Amino acid sequence: MVVTGTGPVPNEGNAMNATNARPDGHRVVVLGAGYTGMYTALRLAHRTRRDGVRITLVNPSGRFVERLRSHRIAAGQELAHHKIRDLLAGTGITFVEGTATAIDPAARRVTVDGAAPPDHELRYETLVHALGSAADTGAVPGADAHAFTLDSPGSAGRFAARTAELAASGGAVTVCGGGLTGIEAATEIAESRPGLRVTLISSDEPGGMMGAGARAYVRRALDRLGVTVESGSRVAKVLPGAVELADGRTVRSDACLWTAGVTVPPLAADAGFATDARGRIVVDAALRSVSHPEVLAIGDAAAVRMAWGEIHGTCQSGVPTAQQAADTIVRLLRGKPVRPFRFGYVHQPVSLGRRDAVIQFTRADDTPRRAYLTGRAAVAYKELVSGSPLVVYRLSRRMNVSANFFKGGRATRRPAV
Structure with a gap:
């Protein structure tokens, strides 16, 4: 379970403290280049561009997949093909195309299958687990x-x-x-x-x-x-x-x-990280693993709680966790107290074919408000939402762009229990 609050989160037990004074050469490995892993890598690269931090992004495919639009592929429609290397161009991030098959937390090492050379091993000081989920x-x-x-x-x-x-x-x-x-x-x-x-x-x-x-x-x-x-x-x-x-x-x-x-991949549980009954990594208020604080978990891979309850897996909640992870790493590298993650839901956008949609507006805990949007305005709204991650990624190569527009207000000011 996650304990959130309004003040700084203590840094005790943090495995990055040894490098706080000089982050140069600090190795960060991000597993998964979906919506969350991609954003963490890009935001972290921009924020540490003068610090010499070495960031490696690992993904089984060289294509960035817009999961929000996968239903359109199933209906026979063609989507744009976004290459991960193109999205990373000019950032200094190293991309490794391969599947993470094992994590050795004692050695701080990830084994990657399909990379060159075979059974490539990546060492890290900080690991970001962003492998998402799959249909059960x-x-x-x-x-x-x-x-x-x-x-x-x-x-x-x-x-x-x-x-x-x-x-x-x-x-x-x-x-x-x-x-x-x-x-x-x-x-x-x-x-x-x-x-x-x-x-x-x-x-x-x-x-x-x-x-x-x-x-x-x-x-x-x-x-x-x-x-x-x-x-x-x-x-x-x-x-x-x-x-x-x-x-x-x-x-x-x-x-x-x-x-x-x-369902989530068994990689985290197999590595001995503290996980919940669904295999998600149990994290603290700053999204660090409670058992291995040098590991951060984001998106569907993390068991994240707010005061009002547990966050469920959506791009809407996942991308803000990615921003939190990048900012947490930066603060730790610079010897600053980390801040607790705060987030609140805003909407439930649903397309109903190409010419119709409905947007249910929500409270911070994702319960529905009375207001909802339909028809052409909802179609435009939904397309704006679905396309926004790529816009954020491209801007993040040059500036700090926030993807956490609503932090939940009063609903997230008190700690989770």
Whole structure:
């Protein structure tokens, strides 16, 4: 659990203290070049550009993936191809394309598979764990074997290729999971592939976290696009040509897209870091591992609590944790007390195909306010939100750009319990 507060966080037990006086040569390894890892690396590089800090960013692919738009790939749309090396150009950050397979915290060493030379080892004084999460296809029998995910452009692209074949023959597609990702995927697919029969399967009402008005708007959009909704239904098994529900019914499914639940890589737990029941690294108020303070965890990889409860994995909350991690490292290197992380939610933006969207505005704890936005204005708002990380990255190469616009106000001034 995280303890937050309004004052500086003590630095005791910090493994960076030996280098506080002279950060030159301090080695920082960032694992994961998604929304959070990319921002931490870029912000840290700019803020330490005169300090000689050596930053290495590790990622399995050389492509930066816009996860906020992965549902569009699944619907057969082409997205811009952003090369990580291009985003890092001129920053001094070293990019290693490979998969982190092991962390040795005693030796402060990361083993990277797929890098050159093979089994490349990276040493660090500070490690930032930003490996994110993936769809939890292991929770339901058959999902790992028969369901597609949005975890990578490759998987989303294979689903798109399959649905293109099915559309001509009136095939049936299921989207399992009625959260924001599932809603976006179902509506995008139904709009792009009108020949398909699309069913959205959800244990709760789709958009259940929204207010009544926005939730009703989502339901009308699903109806307008011809999406069949199976709400209150739990998936028991995914079969080659169907999805079996807990009540014994089956839903025809020539292709299944799994968006229900996430899991994190076992790398942190295997390394002996303190983790919660879901495998996320338990962090302090400054996002340092409570068991290994030279390690910071951000985004979906971290178990972060505010006074109002636990932060859940979204880009909206993840990018501010990335900013916090970079700033924490800078303060530690300069011998300054670190500051506690503060964050509050603002909105739940959901696209409903290319021509419609709904934006539910929220309180700091992500509970819905009465206000929501729909239609063309919501489409423009959603596109602005989805494209903002890349704008922040490009600006961050030249200046300090804040991505934490709302820190929660009174909701985050008292400590978590």
